[in-house]
Amino acid sequence: MQYAVPRGTKDILPADSFVWQKIEAACRKIFALYNYMEIRTPIFESTELFTRSIGKTTDIVGKEMYTFEDRKGRSLTLRPEETAPVVRACLENNLIGPDLLTKLYYIGPMFRYERPQAGRQRQFHQAGVEVFGSNDPLLDAEVIILNLQLLSEIGLKDLEVDINSVGCTKCRPAYRKKLSEYLKDNIKHMCADCQERFINNPLRVLDCKETKCQKYIENAPASSEVLCEECKTHFEKVVGWLDGLMVRYKVNNRLVRGLDYYTKTTFEIVSSKLGAQNAVSGGGRYDGLVEELGGKPTPAVGFAIGLERVIEIMTNDKYQILPAGRQVTNEGRIIIYFATIGEEAKKIGFDMLQKARSRGVSADMDYLGKSLKAQMKVADRAGAQYVYIIGDDEIKKQSAILRNMQTSDQQDMSFDRLFDELKI
């Protein structure tokens, strides 16, 4: 084989694209129900946008970005996530403002340079929403509910919502300090990664799965103990709304997401039906990001769903939500197939073919000079409801054979009556 797709990328072939179409349709439907409008931004942005928003010490910025220089030496980066580009676009086009609630959604590819494995590719797809302009805890709850409704619309079950509050610019430094003080005495017993994290971003130590670190993490001060009054009441209200709406969730004090812009609420939806990469979606509030990127202070919430992970669950044989691949011969692709024998018939067939198409009737014919038998077979596989068979005799009569492929009935049907008779 001469060429192969770049590592960590995949072709979505005709046999699989119907799954993607189904998911995208579900996303658009649910987003519309909640009054979100679509935004599309470029695949690449200036590198600065991401380093500023996501944070220099994060893994994404530190080692996962596809960054390159263009011909004029500008540093550009293939978007690793979509929140920062959406904020940028909103600021640039004045989409957000005081007393204005802006609700946007997106669907598209993202890029991160990571070691590929199940549920993790270098080009992957996310669908997500961003809401700007309100700090109402009910909105946090609504976004979570929207997320859940979308996943259940797609057909996913047995999902778990993990939720936490990481505080705000007022209380996070205090928590960081408290955590650092606690870790200072214990860090020497913890793993090498944690020692690194301790220096760069102590919060992320809480995320460590290393067994020898667990006991220290368990005893670490929880963020909930240190939240300021505002963050504390905000969090209580969010979970209060979730309780009232009968949403099942789990407060997880160790949920620290890998992007620095989050404030207050963070959440993740995980599925037990996935392997190590078990997060189907994740999101939270980021009240400081708009200002960080040059706008007026504007509260915001959002989430992103990992579409490959959704599809992994949907197409997993064990769960039977959708059959995996191999749907090339899905029935009903075309209404009528024009089978022709000879050059003259081909010419007439093509005229009729175009006439059918111009009337909005999907139709096709042979371009490979196949035998009639083979043309019938192709028509069958394309799911044609009718085949119109044109040969020399038919040209003389100006009337050809119309075969109903379901019933196998055949009748003579003159050229000029065909479309009226079929009511197409």
Add this chain to the structure above:
RNA sequence: GCGGCCUUGGUGUAGAGGCAACACAGCAGAUUGUGGUUCUGUUGUCAGGGGUUCAAUUCCCCUAGGCCGCCCCA
């Protein structure tokens, strides 16, 4: 970036240091102007490179890719 497993026709699978097998799909024919059944024929040199050997697709090494775990995240 680290560790483990894997890589055979279009697809899914056998196999053994020295004729590469099976199923399905595809194409053609049986039915010389007709599909979905049946039968027949046909499509590969075993990811790429190097080494061991009289001989490797089968053993060893490297590279690439896939999968699984760590890390991280969607």
